Amino acid sequence: MAWELFGWAASVLCVVAAAMIVLLGVSVRQSLRRMEAESARTMREAAAAMSECRRLGSEAAEVARLCREGLQGLESLAQGGRAIGDAARTAAGAAADAVVSWTRRLEGRLAASEERQTRRLGETLDWMELGVFIWNAWSGHFGSALNGHGRKSGESADEQRR
Template sequence: MAWELAGYGVTAAVVVIAAAFLYGVVNVVCSLRRLDQAVANLSREAETSLQGCSRLAEEASEAIQVSRQSLQGFASLAEGARALGEAVQTAAQTAVHVTEQYREILTSPIRSTPDDRDRGERETPNLSEIGRRLWMMWKKGEGRAGSSRNPGTSADPSEGE
C-alpha cells in the first residue's frame, strides 16, 4: 500500500506540474496577445502621427516658400523706394537750382538810364532772354546728371536752327 500511495502521490504531483505548466503557457499566450494588440495600436498611432508630421512638414515648406517670396517682394519694394527717393531728391535739387537761377535772373540789376530813373521807368527783363537762360540751365543740369538722351544737342536752342 505504501507503494500505491507513493504512486498516487507521484501521479498527483505530475498532474499538478502539468496543470501549472499549462497555466503558465496560457498566461504566456495571453500576454503575447496583449503585446501584439499593443504593438498594433502603437503602429496605427505611429502611422497617424507620421501622416500628421508629413502634413505639418508640407505646410511648413509652403510657409517658408511664401515667406521667401514675400521677402523678395519686400526687397524689390525697398529697391523701388530707394530709386524713387533718389529721383525725388534729384528733382528737388533741380527745382532748388532752377528757382535760385530764376530768382537771380529776375532780381539781377535792371538796366536803366539816368533819364528813366528820373521818370521812374525801368526796362523790364526780356522774357525770351529768361526762357533762353532757363533752357541753358536745364541742359547743363541734364548733362551733369549723366543723361545721354541727346548727346549731340547743344545747350543753346538757337544753335540747332
C-alpha cells in the same frame, strides 16, 4: 505504501505541473496576442502621427516659403521706396538748382532793366529840362509881347476882335 503514495503524489504533481505549464503557456500566448494587438494599434497610431507630422511639416515648409517670398517682396518694396526717395531727392535738388538759376537770371535781367529804365528816365529828364529851357526861352522872348491869353499887353478883347 508510502512509496505508492509518494508515486501517486509525484504523478499528481507532474500532472499539476503539466497543467500549470499549459495554463502558463495559454496565459503567455494570450498576453503575447494582447501585446501584438497593442503593438499593431501603437504602430497604426504612430503611422497616423507620422503622417500628421509630415503634413504639418509640409504646411510649415509652405508657410516658411510664403514668409520668405513675403519678405523678399517687402525687401523689393523697400528698395523701390529707397529708389523713389532718391529720385525725389534728386528731383528736389534739380528743382532747387533751377530756382537758383532762374533767380540769378531774373536778378541779372531786372538789374539790366533797372539800369535801362534809370538811363531812359535820365534821358527823359534831360529832354524835359531841354523842353522847359526852350519853353522858358520862347516865353521869355515872345511872352513879353503876349499876355497869358494870346493878346499883346494893353490890348483888350474888343480891340483884338477888330
